[in-house]
Amino acid sequence: MSFESLQDLYLGAGPALAPLLWLTGGLLAVLIAEITPGLTRLRAAVVPAALLGAAWSAGQLIAEPSGLVLGGTFMGDSQTGAFALIFLGAALLAWGQARHYYRQEEPFLGEHDALLITAPIGMILMAGAQDLIVFFIGLELLSIPLYCLAAFRRTRDDSVEAGLRYFILGAFGVTLFLMGAGLAYAATGTLNIEGLGEAHAALTTPLGGIGVALILASLLFKAGVAPFHLWVPDVYQGSPTPVTTLMATGTKAAAFAFLLRLAPILPNELGLPLGIIGVATLALGNLGALVQKDLKRLLAWSGIAHAGLLLLVISAAVSAAGTSQQAEILNAATSALLLYLLAYAFAAGGALGLIAWMEADGEDHTQLNRWQGLGSVRPGVAAGMTLFLLSLGGIPATGGFLGKWLAFSAAVRADMLPLAVLGALTSVIALGYSLRVIITMWMKPRPETWATPTMNRPLAAFLAGFCAAMVLALGLIPGFVLGPLF
Amino acid sequence: MPLLTLIVFTPLIGAILVALAPVREVRVLRGVSFGFTLLTALLGFLVWQDFDPNQAALQLTESRPWFELPGALAVNFTLGIDGISILLVSLTAFLMPLVLLSASKSITTRIREFLVWLLIMEAGMLGVFLATDIFLFYVFWEVSLVPLYFMLGIWGGERRLYATLKFFLFTLAGSLVMLVGVIALVYLSGTLDIAALTQWAGTQTLEVQGWLFAAFALAFAIKVPLLPFHTWLPDAHTEAPTAGSVILAGVLLKMGTYGLLRFGIAMFPLAALEASTLFMILGALGIVYGAFLAMAQTDVKRLIACSSVSHLGFVVLGMFALTGAGLRGSVLQMVNHGLSTGLLFLLIGMIYERRHSRELADYGGIAKVMPLFALFFVFSVLSSVGLPGLNGFVGEWLILLGAFEASPVLTAVSVTGVIFGAVYLLRATRLMLFGEISHTENKTLSDLTPRELGVLTPICLLCLVIGVMPGPFIQRTEASLAVIEQRLDAARDQQAARVELDLPDDQEAESAR
Numbered sequence: 001m002s003f004e005s006l007q008d009l010y011l012g013a014g015p016a017l018a019p020l021l022w023l024t025g026g027l028l029a030v031l032i033a034e035i036t037p038g039l040t041r042l043r044a045a046v047v048p049a050a051l052l053g054a055a056w057s058a059g060q061l062i063a064e065p066s067g068l069v070l071g072g073t074f075m076g077d078s079q080t081g082a083f084a085l086i087f088l089g090a091a092l093l094a095w096g097q098a099r100h101y102y103r104q105e106e107p108f109l110g111e112h113d114a115l116l117i118t119a120p121i122g123m124i125l126m127a128g129a130q131d132l133i134v135f136f137i138g139l140e141l142l143s144i145p146l147y148c149l150a151a152f153r154r155t156r157d158d159s160v161e162a163g164l165r166y167f168i169l170g171a172f173g174v175t176l177f178l179m180g181a182g183l184a185y186a187a188t189g190t191l192n193i194e195g196l197g198e199a200h201a202a203l204t205t206p207l208g209g210i211g212v213a214l215i216l217a218s219l220l221f222k223a224g225v226a227p228f229h230l231w232v233p234d235v236y237q238g239s240p241t242p243v244t245t246l247m248a249t250g251t252k253a254a255a256f257a258f259l260l261r262l263a264p265i266l267p268n269e270l271g272l273p274l275g276i277i278g279v280a281t282l283a284l285g286n287l288g289a290l291v292q293k294d295l296k297r298l299l300a301w302s303g304i305a306h307a308g309l310l311l312l313v314i315s316a317a318v319s320a321a322g323t324s325q326q327a328e329i330l331n332a333a334t335s336a337l338l339l340y341l342l343a344y345a346f347a348a349g350g351a352l353g354l355i356a357w358m359e360a361d362g363e364d365h366t367q368l369n370r371w372q373g374l375g376s377v378r379p380g381v382a383a384g385m386t387l388f389l390l391s392l393g394g395i396p397a398t399g400g401f402l403g404k405w406l407a408f409s410a411a412v413r414a415d416m417l418p419l420a421v422l423g424a425l426t427s428v429i430a431l432g433y434s435l436r437v438i439i440t441m442w443m444k445p446r447p448e449t450w451a452t453p454t455m456n457r458p459l460a461a462f463l464a465g466f467c468a469a470m471v472l473a474l475g476l477i478p479g480f481v482l483g484p485l486f
Numbered sequence: 487m488p489l490l491t492l493i494v495f496t497p498l499i500g501a502i503l504v505a506l507a508p509v510r511e512v513r514v515l516r517g518v519s520f521g522f523t524l525l526t527a528l529l530g531f532l533v534w535q536d537f538d539p540n541q542a543a544l545q546l547t548e549s550r551p552w553f554e555l556p557g558a559l560a561v562n563f564t565l566g567i568d569g570i571s572i573l574l575v576s577l578t579a580f581l582m583p584l585v586l587l588s589a590s591k592s593i594t595t596r597i598r599e600f601l602v603w604l605l606i607m608e609a610g611m612l613g614v615f616l617a618t619d620i621f622l623f624y625v626f627w628e629v630s631l632v633p634l635y636f637m638l639g640i641w642g643g644e645r646r647l648y649a650t651l652k653f654f655l656f657t658l659a660g661s662l663v664m665l666v667g668v669i670a671l672v673y674l675s676g677t678l679d680i681a682a683l684t685q686w687a688g689t690q691t692l693e694v695q696g697w698l699f700a701a702f703a704l705a706f707a708i709k710v711p712l713l714p715f716h717t718w719l720p721d722a723h724t725e726a727p728t729a730g731s732v733i734l735a736g737v738l739l740k741m742g743t744y745g746l747l748r749f750g751i752a753m754f755p756l757a758a759l760e761a762s763t764l765f766m767i768l769g770a771l772g773i774v775y776g777a778f779l780a781m782a783q784t785d786v787k788r789l790i791a792c793s794s795v796s797h798l799g800f801v802v803l804g805m806f807a808l809t810g811a812g813l814r815g816s817v818l819q820m821v822n823h824g825l826s827t828g829l830l831f832l833l834i835g836m837i838y839e840r841r842h843s844r845e846l847a848d849y850g851g852i853a854k855v856m857p858l859f860a861l862f863f864v865f866s867v868l869s870s871v872g873l874p875g876l877n878g879f880v881g882e883w884l885i886l887l888g889a890f891e892a893s894p895v896l897t898a899v900s901v902t903g904v905i906f907g908a909v910y911l912l913r914a915t916r917l918m919l920f921g922e923i924s925h926t927e928n929k930t931l932s933d934l935t936p937r938e939l940g941v942l943t944p945i946c947l948l949c950l951v952i953g954v955m956p957g958p959f960i961q962r963t964e965a966s967l968a969v970i971e972q973r974l975d976a977a978r979d980q981q982a983a984r985v986e987l988d989l990p991d992d993q994e995a996e997s998a999r
Contacts, residue, residue, distance in 0.1 A: 417670060
């Protein structure tokens with residue numbers, strides 16, 4: 001490739017790639033600081049600076065979208081920018097939670113931060129990808145750091161097991177994607193999403209159809225949708241809690257961001273099956289969460305349920321593809337997805353943050369029964385958890401409700417009323433387990449012999465407070481919060 | 487002055503203040519909360535004064551843009567009041583200070599939380615009755631659910647956790663079906679404004695109206711509760727602290743009947759006509775079945791709870807008779823039930839504080855040691871069974887009158903409920919108050935304190951006022967109910983025309999326009 005053609009390739013790509021550049025710069029700075037004696041302390045400033053810088057340039061991207069760049073393989077539009085903000089917020093939350101998390105093991109924290117800052121690079125690439133190869137690079141950039149991070153507490157069996165499990169199943173998922181992309185290429189002769197959309201007829205041949213199915217399967221795997229959800233509870237439970245935060249909020253969002261890109265080109269007969277899978281996942285996740293005794297596991301199952309509802313939104317967009325309503329419903333689905341994921345990120349991230357905070361007083365604080373009667377000794381923490389759970393359950397005045405409202409609206413618009421009704425009914429189950437946690441915290445007495453959790457971590461308190469404020473703000477003054485985003 | 491916004495936000499501000507106040511002194515917290523509920527009651531009185539009885543449309547309306555999201559409609563924060571809601575708003579504002587006062591001895595743990603939940607609940611309930619944007623309505627609807635859940639679960643009786651879960655899951659299941667109904671309605675009509683939705687819905691075919699009506703009616707029927715969804719109510723009532731029971735009976739259940747009227751009958755008249763027989767049957771069944779349940783109870787609080795099922799059956803019966811008298815009677819009876827059942831729960835709470843028992847068998851003859859208590863108890867019982875001259879009579883009379891026009895048979899069945907009501911309530915009165923004092927503990931019970939008298943007297947006075955001159959109360963509902971009647975008449979004509987011509991559905995929609 002000649003210099004001129006390289007120049008052409010990158011022409012005007014600066015603003016679109018700026019978030020990625022911030023993160024890459026941060027990554028290099030972390031690595032250099034780590035090997036230079038005396039500079040290691042800088043790391044604490046470099047990571048948030050890089051994440052915030054990337055968030056700022058993502059904000060710029062929303063204000064002034066730069067369109068297709070890199071020869072039509074990456075879309076630098078406001079949608080990418082908005083998703084990038086979710087990823088970066090998730091990474092910031094995870095980083096903040098990790099600051100005090102690994103006190104006993106003191107593992108390689110430099111590597112930890114380097115891996116943590118790499119994952120959002122992959123996520124942003126996935127959200128903006130207009131080409132299956134670019135998406136694949138993003139997927140790997142996201143997955144490989146997470147495999148390592150999941151196993152980061154090397155002295156604990158369950159953490160190592162989580163890493164291994166995630167790695168093996170993740171590799172399987174990636175393979176599915178590559179197979180699918182290969183078959184799709186064989187059927188259509190292109191890897192470009194627009195090209196795939198134009199070659200619509202070829203996608204419905206057996207060859208192209210299997211390709212599309214395999215690509216979808218790998219995406220559903222990453223998102224944790226049934227029947228590819230079995231890894232989620234074990235990995236969420238075994239991973240260090242900050243990593244769980246990143247996985248629950250970031251990875252899921254990235255998978256759905258790309259599903260949203262794919263939605264308009266998928267055959268719209270797929271809409272109904274996807275919607276049915278979504279509602280089935282919703283029911284399954286909620287039922288699974290009902291019997292959990294471990295809070296992280298409970299949140300994992302609830303995460304599966306949320307993925308199901310998000311798939312229902314995607315299915316609405318898919319089923320409208322090619323109809324006169326396409327633009328309108330895609331628009332509705334996009335804002336539903338963004339708002340839902342944002343509210344979910346703050347609620348689930350906040351809840352996991354509280355768990356990470358409690359774990360400082362003993363590993364067994366991921367167990368629900370250790371939270372018994374917490375309301376009487378740490379009302380703030382219990383109130384925060386209550387708010388996050390109510391938001392996850394979609395009770396009004398929280399961001400979760402608005403997400404649910406928009407999600408069901410999108411489904412109803414796409415004439416999926418029966419599925420919306422089923423989804424609404426299965427949401428009742430979700431309140432069942434939220435209430436179990438609330439009952440444990442507030443309505444059962446605290447055994448007198450139990451010590452009061454110390455909870456002296458200003459950063460953790462700040463993060464939890466910030467998440468709680470955002471959950472409330474998204475529910476009460478969404479225009480104020482989201483105005484700049486759309 | 488934005489009166490309605492003020493009345494919704496005053497308790498909310500109180501809640502925030504009480505939650506964050508750096509004071510540990512319980513008396514101060516109680517005082518502040520009481521002050522805020524009193525202020526709300528004052529605002530409620532101003533609303534009552536400013537309300538123009540001759541205007542059928544919403545009045546004192548306020549509208550502010552709230553938020554707008556791409557792919558969804560702009561949501562406005564709009565409040566308004568009309569003849570359907572005026573009585574309930576005033577009732578809520580009137581009852582809350584008294585409820586708070588009544589709880590000052592019975593609630594001894596985690597008082598700050600209790601006060602906060604109580605104030606949030608007041609804001610939520612007022613919001614439900616005042617919201618004129620359907621999104622806002624739904625938000626308030628569910629927000630008013632959460633505080634009672636905590637009140638039940640933290641301050642409730644022995645089986646509180648079971649009752650709490652049951653209450654929450656029952657009502658939430660209904661709410662979520664309603665949510666889908668709301669979304670479908672909004673999507674089909676393209677507006678969130680309840681008045682505009684009502685206009686739109688009236689022009690729709692029976693099929694559209696029927697489905698939407700079903701989604702709404704289910705949620706409201708659970709909340710009322712109507713047979714066969716009533717099983718959560720006795721449990722919730724029995725386990726709830728007194729304040730919770732009073733609010734539940736006084737106001738929260740009325741959210742169900744209010745919803746049935748505003749979103750069921752007023753919005754979907756064609757569907758309401760079709761469903762009228764079904765709801766009247768369910769109402770009549772509720773009356774009789776609730777009365778039988780009440781007769782079998784040995785726990786006096788549970789007895790009152792079952793009597794609630796019976797009394798609310800009357801409200802539904804009158805409402806779905808879809809006649810002028812029936813509608814008026816049911817709107818008035820909502821308030822009456824709130825007052826007289828609220829009184830009974832307050833009295834049970836007061837005796838429970840002294841004796842720590844709700845079993846009828848543990849009492850007997852206490853009229854001798856507690857004459858004032860006996861006086862108030864007998865008064866409340868008489869008001870509840872509908873003695874002429876007290877509030878209950880007016881409502882029940884109008885309801886039965888209205889129901890008779892629609893269905894003499896069901897009315898005949900329902901009238902037995904009045905008799906059964908007298909049977910179980912008077913039996914309970916006899917067992918508790920009269921006869922010999924069979925338990926020595928009862929000999930030393932102290933009579934009502936001035937504070938308790940202060941709680942009970944205003945409610946009793948209001949019962950008396952409504953009983954003697956119901957005019958000002960019915961008059962305020964008159965204009966709005968007349969509009970509903972007109973809509974029903976139009977729907978009846980449409981129904982008749984359809985039967986005559988046997989039009990297919992799409993043509994019918996044309997002719998409706």
